[in-house]
Amino acid sequence: MNLPADLKYTKEHEWIRIEGNVGTIGVTDHAQGELGDVVYIDIPDANATVDQGGTFGTIEAVKTVADLFAPVSGTIIEVNDVNGSPDIVNKDPYGAGWLVKIELSKPSEVDGLLDVNAYKALIGA
Amino acid sequence: MKKTAFHNMHVQAGAKMVSFAGFEMPIQYPTGILEEHRIVRNGVGVFDVSHMGEFFVKGSDALALIQKISINDASKLTPGKAQYSAMCTEDGGIVDDLLVYCLAENSYMLVVNGANVDKDFAWVQTNAAGFANVSVTDESDEISLLAVQGPASLDVLQTLTDVNLSEIPYYSFVEGVLAGAPMIISRTGYTGEIGFELYIDHRSANVLDVTTKIFEAGASKGISWIGLGARDTLRLEKGYCLYGNDIDGTTNPIEAGLGWITKLAKGSFNGSDVIARVKEEGPTRRLVGFVMKSEKLIPRSGYDIVSGGASVGKVTSGNTSPGLGTGIGLGYVRIDLASPGTAIEIAARGTTFPAEVIKLPFL
Numbered sequence: 001m002n003l004p005a006d007l008k009y010t011k012e013h014e015w016i017r018i019e020g021n022v023g024t025i026g027v028t029d030h031a032q033g034e035l036g037d038v039v040y041i042d043i044p045d046a047n048a049t050v051d052q053g054g055t056f057g058t059i060e061a062v063k064t065v066a067d068l069f070a071p072v073s074g075t076i077i078e079v080n081d082v083n084g085s086p087d088i089v090n091k092d093p094y095g096a097g098w099l100v101k102i103e104l105s106k107p108s109e110v111d112g113l114l115d116v117n118a119y120k121a122l123i124g125a
Numbered sequence: 126m127k128k129t130a131f132h133n134m135h136v137q138a139g140a141k142m143v144s145f146a147g148f149e150m151p152i153q154y155p156t157g158i159l160e161e162h163r164i165v166r167n168g169v170g171v172f173d174v175s176h177m178g179e180f181f182v183k184g185s186d187a188l189a190l191i192q193k194i195s196i197n198d199a200s201k202l203t204p205g206k207a208q209y210s211a212m213c214t215e216d217g218g219i220v221d222d223l224l225v226y227c228l229a230e231n232s233y234m235l236v237v238n239g240a241n242v243d244k245d246f247a248w249v250q251t252n253a254a255g256f257a258n259v260s261v262t263d264e265s266d267e268i269s270l271l272a273v274q275g276p277a278s279l280d281v282l283q284t285l286t287d288v289n290l291s292e293i294p295y296y297s298f299v300e301g302v303l304a305g306a307p308m309i310i311s312r313t314g315y316t317g318e319i320g321f322e323l324y325i326d327h328r329s330a331n332v333l334d335v336t337t338k339i340f341e342a343g344a345s346k347g348i349s350w351i352g353l354g355a356r357d358t359l360r361l362e363k364g365y366c367l368y369g370n371d372i373d374g375t376t377n378p379i380e381a382g383l384g385w386i387t388k389l390a391k392g393s394f395n396g397s398d399v400i401a402r403v404k405e406e407g408p409t410r411r412l413v414g415f416v417m418k419s420e421k422l423i424p425r426s427g428y429d430i431v432s433g434g435a436s437v438g439k440v441t442s443g444n445t446s447p448g449l450g451t452g453i454g455l456g457y458v459r460i461d462l463a464s465p466g467t468a469i470e471i472a473a474r475g476t477t478f479p480a481e482v483i484k485l486p487f488l
Contacts, residue, residue, distance in 0.1 A: 036354070037159045039445045042421045058474065060423045062158045062445055063354055083420070090157075 001125045002029040004094055008110060009119035012069040015094065018110055023072055026098040027059065027089065030123045035061035038089040041099060043068070046079045052109050056100065059089070072109045074102040129175035130269050130332045138350050145353060146239030148176040153352040161355035162447045165316050169275035169343050170351035171336075176239030178265040179324065180249060186256035187231050194252050194395055195225055196378055198388035202227035207296045207313060210386055212248065213396030217377035217403060221245050222368050224313065226298060234309075234324075236270075238368045252395070269332040273339065274320030274351075274359075281343040282321055286310070290321070304338035306330030315356065317363035317486070358444050361453060364414050364485030370426055371412060371441040371455050380408035380457065382485070410438060411463035414487060415471075417452035418479040422471060424454035429472040430480075432462055440471065448488050458482070 007015045013031035016023040032038065043057035050056045050070040057068040078101040082088050089097040104110070114122065127148045135142065140151035151173065153161065164170045182190060191199045197210035204227050212220040221241045226234040237245045246263045253261050273282055283290050288301040288310060298311035307329050314320035325332045340348055357367070366372045366381060377400060378387045389401050417424060424443030429436045443454035454471070462469060465484040470477035 036153060037157050039159075039423065040420060060421075060445070062358065062423075063152070065423065065425065087159075 001123075002094065003116050003120060003125065005116045007094070008071065008113035008115065009122075010069065010071045010113060011122060012067075013123075014069060014071050016071040016110070016113065018104075021104050021107065022077065023074070023102050023104055023110075024098050025071060025100050025102060026093055027068070028119070029093050030125065031066075032090045032093045032097075035059065035064065035066060037062045038086045040086055041068075041082055041089070043076070043079050043100060046076060048076050049105075050074065050076065050102065052106070068099065070102065071113055072102060072104050072106065074105045076100050077103050127176075129173050130327065131173045131175070131336060134333070134336065135173065135350065140350065140352060143353070146176045146242075148239065150176060151350065151352040153354045154350050156349055158352070158354035158358065159447050161349065161351045162358050164347065164349050165275045165318060165351055165355065165359055166448065167276065169273065169277040169281050169346050169348050170355075171339065171343075171348060172272040172274065172351050172356055173270075174239075174272050174322075174356075175269045177270050178237040178239060178242035178245065178263065179268045179270075180235040180237065180246060181262045181264055182233045182235060182249070182259060183231060184256075184259040185231055186259040187233055190249075190253050190256050190259050190261075191225060191233055191235075192391065192394060193255075194249060195223075196383075196388065196394060196396070196400070197225070197386045198391040199225050199227070199233070200391065204229050205297055205299065207298055207311060208386075209296070211372070211378055211383060212245070213378065213394075213400065214374065215396055215399070217396040217399035218374040219368070219372045219376055219378065219381070220248050220374065222366060222372060222383075226309070226311070228300075240369060264326075267327050269325045269327065271323045271325070271336065271339070272314055272316075272320060273323065274314045274316040275318050277343070277346040277348075278318070278320045281339070281346055281348060282310075284342045285338055304335040304342075306332075306335045308335070315365060316359040317365075318359075357442075358447055361442055361444050361455070362446050362448055362487045364455070364487060366412070366455075367442055376412070376457070377403055377408070379403045380410050381412045407460065409460055410457045411460055412441070412455055412457055413463050413482045414485040415454055415456065415469060415480045415482050416446075416449065416487065417454075417471065418481055420451060422473055422478040423452040424456075424471050424480070425473070430456050430458055431470040431472050431477050432458075432468075436472070437462055437469070446487055453487050454480075
């Protein structure tokens with residue numbers, strides 16, 4: 001299980017990498033493993049304002065469908081179009097398989113997210 | 126929770142195990158469902174479907190009992206032939222779909238869905254009570270079932286047996302020796318590919334040894350275990366019904382598209398009066414296949430099918446089609462919406478997504 005120590009995590013199995021006032025977001029290695037083959041990422045509003053914990057899209061896998069939850073509040077400023085080869089989310093969930101970038105409106109929310117050890121404890125890794 | 130004889134093999138292969146039909150079954154291997162699907166379409170894969178049930182019906186009234194409970198015409202079977210059929214209640218609802226194998230005169234094997242073994246056995250026994258000379262035994266726990274499927278399956282299995290596999294027609298079988306063990310070698314499957322289902326009795330064969338030999342024989346062809354996940358995408362592309370999803374006690378064979386196995390001409394059988402009336406009057410709804418016209422949604426069982434702003438039915442099976450690269454599904458729609466080419470919508474996430482009714486199979 002690949003769990004980078006420099007990321008923050010959510011109970012809903014997203015990760016976020018903070019750079020300045022922008023957070024890059026994706027799903028964790030654990031999440032992609034549970035979902036299995038990812039076939040489509042639907043992010044209906046590429047410029048949406050999201051609240052922490054709100055849904056901003058869905059991830060369709062062969063076995064199941066899951067909502068994507070925003071780890072932080074803010075505005076989506078970039079969407080990674082992975083639908084040409086959605087298996088990149090399975091192969092490289094923390095790299096080329098990132099999903100959105102959000103400009104943070106409440107940076108202090110980051111302090112309340114899980115660190116790598118707390119996330120490991122959550123998933124029993 | 127029951128385990129099949131191959132449980133340790135699945136775990137060693139890294140399978141993700143899930144509860145299914147009272148068994149711990151492999152839903153997928155590290156290979157992944159999409160690749161497992163491609164392996165069966167292009168090469169050869171092995172499914173452990175030992176959760177399926179096997180009943181043996183014997184005696185001079187065996188055929189009469191089967192004719193009463195089965196909607197297909199078992200009198201057409203000769204030894205070595207198998208038949209797809211269904212059992213219905215008196216109201217025409219489907220108890221289960223099944224395969225009927227004619228082993229010999231007065232000797233048959235019924236193969237039923239794993240989730241229905243207990244219900245089906247009770248049903249067959251109840252129906253058998255009216256016949257003097259028939260015995261019905263449930264030997265599901267004694268028999269392992271491997272489905273070896275894919276275009277390379279014949280060549281791989283042929284290296285392990287003197288039986289000429291290319292001479293076994295579809296829906297036929299041979300009782301022969303393969304990999305040193307006696308078994309029923311059946312040219313059947315649930316994938317739409319060339320393939321064989323191997324019924325192996327634990328009392329007369331070492332099923333693990335047989336399996337090891339099959340994998341050795343198929344190594345050069347990339348033989349792999351295939352899980353229930355790919356089993357579902359493979360059968361759905363061919364439009365095959367799954368009991369509990371597409372057919373159940375609330376659906377009759379005519380509306381389910383199983384008219385082709387419903388042989389009213391053979392005489393009275395369980396449900397025949399109701400089924401004959403449905404056929405004559407025409408069903409009010411029909412199980413159809415549909416393809417998504419939006420790539421954003423994969424249809425799932427339980428989603429509403431919508432037309433003109435109103436719900437006109439439910440999706441009963443849905444998934445992505447690895448072969449078509451789009452979402453596909455089965456579902457019941459009002460009869461006036463059942464024609465191929467009809468535009469429908471699938472409701473999910475608080476909105477609807479366009480889809481089109483097609484003629485089955487999908488491919």
